[in-house]
Amino acid sequence: MATTRRLTRRQRARLIRGAQYGIGALVVLVLALTANWGRIRTAFFDVDVARGMFPEVITIALKNTVIYTALGFGFGLALGLVLALMRLSSVGVYRWLARGYIEFFRGLPALLVLIAVGYGIPTAFPGTILNRNIAIMVALGIVSSAYVGEVIRAGIQAVPRGQVEAARSLGMSPTRTMIWIVIPQAFRIVLPPLTNDLIALTKDSSLVLFLGATQGQYELTQFGRQELNNAKSLTPVLIAGVCYLIITIPLSGLSNRLERRYGSGAMTRGA
């Protein structure tokens, strides 16, 4: 019987967990002991510097981050839907175009796309004065559409085949079936992963600073860096970081809620 065993399964599990906690505590201890707390306090938690950032950090920086993200995501969503439909098209050329586009832009750093759009277009077409918001919308939209397109394609493919068959047998055309039956259900499925893309784009919007900005156009990262320059303190970076979390954490919460309501499993129950 179990007399030959040195440890029961439960004891072993407890031992391993104990070791994990021990290592965790050790890491925290080492970091806490080696960090220079005095410097951290003056550098990151300078109350005067923090106070000086308000209200502009909200009224300008946070607002612009939201605007830039919304512009990019709106464009990305529209383009992504087109890409998804092209990927599933019966026309080979469309499929390959969409495939190539997605592989290309999904593999490029967002920063390069942003610089290519913001500085490349006016260079290639002399005399073009790019509206900054349009440049941002196009650049961030291109980046996010590559991800969004793949997410939507997966969503469309996840709509049960029976839905299409039922619609077709009721006499709906393939186009009408796609628009009225498949796409609405696909969006329900992809809402949680789309929220993830939105969160990622919120952070990528920081790269907009490379396009150059006037004071009224600063988003959170550039605003934080300007303040860092002026105040020679890292506090603005901390504040800017908190502001990103103000945007992203509610989005995560939303994503989780959508996942519970509409995610896998909810579909079959609903249908």
Next chain:
Amino acid sequence: MIDRSRKPAARLARLVGLLAVAVLAAAGCGDDDADTGSGGTSGAPAGVDLVKDGKLTNCTGLPYEPFEFEQGGKIVGFDVDLVDLVAKELGVTQEVIDTPFDGIQSGADLNSGKCDLAAAGMTITDTRKQNFDFSDPYFDATQALVVKTGSGISDLAQLKGKKLAVQNGTTGQEYAQQNAPDAELVVFEDLGLLLTAVETGQVDAGINDNGVLYDWVKDKTDFEVSKEFNTGEQYGIGVRKGNTALLDKINSVLSTAKSSGEYDTIYERWFGKKPSS
């Protein structure tokens, strides 16, 4: 049965062990860095501590032609040549680190031990002096305005409501903030992006140091430097606060180079003429 349930546990234990070793090693490395940074060991001669053995690391912001820029895959320029003289004196080689200018001029790069010195076409200012130390001045500069030829813009007052490009963290940005309150200042990360914006007409004018702007317009017919502002600036090489051993070495190399004529040779190589003074 028993065997099968033990295997994963053993693997886990090994993983945990490895992790612990890695953590300890990382912590150990951190300590080493801190020691070198605060001036203990290092293999450089004459009591000069270097952040990297055998290398004189120079934090600079590329491109800043003709002070530091890439040419044929190598980073060259006026500043690079001067720092090479210091490196030669120390018997080490120069290593250039390209980093955003706001990190250089705020002292963050020097004081965090990222670089030994910063030769970055950088003006000596009182604010910067609070955060790190400067060598003796090695170059005279003023702010200047670059515009499209024939635009008729030759002063800041004419930029009312127009877009003026400035570079993040520079004295030009500071000057424009104080003297062009009616212009819309557009902040760019580096000189290359700023000049591209000027060239493609995204902005109406750009402000930066005269040396780099003259260098840029010299082979352009449709852009000109329309104004110099006589800000009377002087460039200095930055070192970490309190690193007097390195600072003294830089100053002695600079003064030797000036008296021996080597400075003039380098100056002529990058500016096409001898220094005027």
